[in-house]
Amino acid sequence: MLAASAVSQSADDPLSGLVVGDVADPEPPPGWVRIRVAASSLNLHDVWTLRGVGHPADQLPRILGCDAAGYTDDGSAVLVYPVIASADRGGGDETLDPQRSLLSERYDGGFAEHLVVPERNLIPLPDFLTLDEAVCLPIAWGTAYRMLFVQAAIRPGDRVLVQGAGGGVASAAIKLAGAAGAKVYATSRSADKLAIAEGWGATGVESGARLPERVDVVIETVGEATWSHSLKALRPGGTVVVAGATSGMNPPADLGRVFYLQQRILGSTGCTRAELLQLLRMLETTGVRPVIDRTAALADLHAGMRAMIDGELVGKIVVHPPTG
Structure with missing residues (x-):
């Protein structure tokens, strides 16, 4: 074969x-x-x-x-x-x-x-x-589902920042968070990718630029290049969920910000079989489809x-x- x-x-x-x-x-x-x-x-x-x-x-x-x-x-x-x-x-x-x-x-x-x-x-x-x-679905969309709904436990009205619009996990996170009633911000260096993310209902922000408000949750798969921005964009007590580091594994820790603002940093890997089934039911109910x-x-x-x-x-x- x-x-x-x-x-x-x-x-x-x-x-x-x-x-x-x-x-x-x-x-x-x-x-x-x-x-x-x-x-x-x-x-x-x-x-x-x-x-x-x-x-x-x-x-x-x-x-x-x-x-x-x-x-x-x-x-x-x-x-x-x-x-x-x-x-x-x-x-x-x-x-x-x-x-x-x-x-x-x-x-x-x-x-x-x-x-x-x-x-x-x-x-x-x-x-x-x-x-x-x-x-x-299984790898990219399953990863995004677990990050959003299991680790971050987002709710309607939450403000979610997705770093690096365009990739498989990022595109899934934008669409799933929006379908769940979250207000979604998405970053990219590419104007074309920001326009596409805005077409999915997100507010596009140039990579590293200041957001109009702090967010409740950051979906982080980029790593070193976006880590400082992720922490600065996060509200006190908010959550960064990390499931990858395509730009590098060793960002500056900025521990002072983390402990003083009581920010939470959670790791996430893949999804369970049960979560994949939950994702499928969500797609059936909402009509959201993979990109x-x-x-x-x-x-x-x-x-x-x-x-x-x-x-x-x-x-x-x-x-x-x-x-x-």
Whole structure:
């Protein structure tokens, strides 16, 4: 089958380690299910793997792709929940399981014609979503959902700042917060991306610029470049939720501001299976849908990955493997 794999890692030239070629078809072990992949989507996690961040080299080669949707052998359309947790985890929070693994970490991912996953990781495809829409949800939209509604526990009328409008998590956070009745501010260096965010109902603010008011919650995935602005934009007692640091992991702490204004800083990683189901119900009720920047053939994955690295996207790239 055709698949896109990380075969080596380079911090400076990550795409040099991305190979699209034929690999052996996977065989499901007991309790696992084989999926014919119809769609997957790009995430920055794929780039981190190619850069060697958080992914040991001894785990290569590895088929990339954290998201997947497709069909079981009996023809059922399914969405894949991407966190593979300990077999004895039960119904607990998979994101807190020290043995958890995303697809494409210890197990091959969705950039392939076929994929095998535990049966509990399958979710029937809702009839109100297309496969392309659904496959955008588990990583980016699931992350945004948990940040907003589980960690920050936002309420209608809350003021929410989303740093870095345009990415998958940011676009999801803008649309979900707005659908929940929050007043949303979104930042970007790009006038075009600010205009798009305003089209979704947000108030656009140039990166680093002063907001007209302090906010209750900041959705932070950028890191060093926006951290100081995030703390300054936050009201006393407000909450920053962090789920990434694309511009760097070591911002100035500004601890004086944090303790004097009693600001809360919360980490967030992914979402649980139960939260993904809650997200699906929210989309059905509100009519909100994922933002798809473009689609790409699996054979053309290098070009899609380059666009994501260069920040040329608004929303998600959906990847289609060969059919037939």
